Amino acid sequence: MKNKALKRLIYRLCVLLVFLSVHPFNSFCSIPGSRPVANRDTVVPATGFKIKTIIIDPGHGGKPSSNVGHYSHGASGSYSSERNVTLAIAFKLQAAIEKELGGVKAVMTRTTEDDVSFERRAQIANENKGQLFISIHCNSLSDRVIRERVGTKHKKPVYRSVRVPDRSGKGVLMLVYGLHRTREEEKAIQNNQVGEETELDGGALDPDDPTTIILTNEYKRKFRLQSIKLATLINSEFTDTDGRKSEGIREQGIYVLCHSAMPSVLVETGYINNPDDEKYLNSEEGQNEIVASIVRALSIYKKDMEQVSQ
């Protein structure tokens, strides 16, 4: 490395380290009244940060099929399918967000029963400059395989494997992105949030610049914390207000979450192959309750995020 380049790198790293020691990146989430300061070497929400666009992603689409990989195909119940239920909830959520959260636009990644690829969903989110991504899904359990005795042969019992539906899953589950990040995701982050929401360098970022890489990593941490914060709020509304059972919040490597350069939560609204949950998910009352809970959580989240950056 040339001396000049090395000096420049050391200088920028020193500036960054000094900043990080004074303003840890998660501080605006946890310290009331903290006021992040924006300058050339910081990555913080701009002053007067407002949530203006929320992306609603109704899971799946296309032909329903049961008992197959959940994230490639939609789940099915005894009389309904995930593609229809999630679309109905998403439309209600879109209307409720625009009515309840003044000035917020809610953009859908799917408005028909046709499937939309994960790549396209993330693209829609980023093109619309979404600041939050909420994916709506229904859960289901795969069939259980049991051994059934079918007779005897040479005085020995004969068994066969039989698939039986497992309807024991019940309640909600929140998923946030975890595990490894890809180069593509880093690019999405650089192209969207870092460039748009902050004035890091006043211009385009060099993805190979070590400072940029450090800042990008910090941003990823910020999305993760914000995603967990929102997931926690939604989960609490489901359990405390609606009395729903919950499997909690889990981190999982999900394409559509990691490729959207914004805090993202995947909401499993219930088990469609559980008779009680299927009835709830298909009822007006159930759908309205789910939507109201998500909107209350969004309202708290929005207020918190906008307050800390004033």
Ligand SMILES: [Zn+2]
């Ligand atoms: Zn799903």
